[in-house]
Amino acid sequence: MNQVAFIELINPFKDKVFRLAKRLLTSTEEAEDATQEVMVKLWNKKDNLAAYNSIEAVAMTMTKNYCLDQLKSKRADNLKIVHNNFTDSDPLLDKKLEDSDCLEWVEKIISQLPEQLQILIQLRDVEQYEFDEIAKIVNMNETAIRVALSRARKKIREAMVNTHGYGIK
Incomplete structure (x- = not known):
């Protein structure tokens, strides 16, 4: 797969990858780094991507896993997972x-x-x-x-x- 074909393949979901990374990492810079890492990993697997039913699903899974790894790593001490989907029905x-x-x-x-x-x-x-x-x-x-x-x-x-x-x- 050449570079142009690869870019055309990932462009439709590249922004989704970034938004997921931003949601998990909360930092724009970290999200940009995560997006770039996922794109590099996809590029390295470009010859095997045809085996997957949904490349977008693979990219989103890679993004989630990469971000969670970043949150666990020592160099991401200042980051946290944002849980905004949980609300306590009773205020304090x-x-x-x-x-x-x-x-x-x-x-x-x-x-x-x-x-x-x-x-x-x-x-x-x-x-x-x-x-x-x-x-x-x-x-x-x-x-x-x-x-x-x-x-x-x-x-x-x-x-x-x-x-x-x-x-x-």
């Missing part, structure tokens, strides 16, 4: 408490806003009404509603930053 207790505390603070801050802003926040951010629906309910112009909501959110944000940044006021 401290996260639940923190979220609950933040929610209480937001509710407290909203309760200190003028009544009209409280209504707008409730309708838009809690009840998820569209601006045209809110305009009919509160008899206000949509632009005025957007401006009022922006100001209300800014006040809430500033109060939360002050609370979390400098302690309880």
Whole structure:
């Protein structure tokens, strides 16, 4: 097999090899090295590739094995396998408490806003009404509603930053 035929053979899945290596190694440079290593291994086996049903599957298997070897080797101490397909359905207790505390603070801050802003926040951010629906309910112009909501959110944000940044006021 000549070089042009080999390149035409591997081009359709070369990017897949890189993406798999990047997913496993997390480092772009390491993934590029892995891709190059796999391509060199495929080149060295170019005369025997016809024996395989799917050269792409062979390349992906080689990539996976090479990356796992890299992760195990001593020269890859700074790399780790990324497990983003596992999610714990229950958040940690401290996260639940923190979220609950933040929610209480937001509710407290909203309760200190003028009544009209409280209504707008409730309708838009809690009840998820569209601006045209809110305009009919509160008899206000949509632009005025957007401006009022922006100001209300800014006040809430500033109060939360002050609370979390400098302690309880």
